[in-house]
Amino acid sequence: MQPGMPPPPGYQQGPPPGAPQEPINSHMGWSIGAIFLFWPLAIPAIMAASRCNAAIAAGDYMGATAASEDAKKWAKLATIIGCCWIGLWCVIGVIWIIVVAAATSSAATY
Known part of the structure; x- marks a missing residue:
């Protein structure tokens, strides 16, 4: 790329040297x-x-941003699937309790 020429479409350049950068969240806590x-x-x-x-x-701003988004994606998927899995087991547990309660109450009245 020549000086003074605009960057090609889709090219993202990091902030200029010395410019304040916004902090990048690594999502390590959420991942753990x-x-x-x-x-x-x-x-x-x-x-x-x-x-x-x-x-x-x-100091790789673009690589850190990409890795941060990747970590966020995996952590979000793990959270959604984990919560659905726990919810499913709670529903199965409640159904099991109802079935056992119904079976024991009908068996006691013979």
Whole structure:
């Protein structure tokens, strides 16, 4: 790219040197918390959050932003699937309690 020429479409340039940068959230806490909900997807979230922290330390603004979005995606999926899984087991538990209560109450009245 020549000086004075506009960047090509789709090209994103980081902030100029010395300009204040907005902090990048690595979503490490959310990723670690998602371990308790659905660990198979929380592990990639933790790995992406770790890549984000490494990119921030290296000064790679674009890489850190991409890794942060990746960590957020995996943590969100782990949270949604984990909450649905827990909700499903709660519903199954309530149905089981109702069935057992109905069976024991009818058996006691013979």
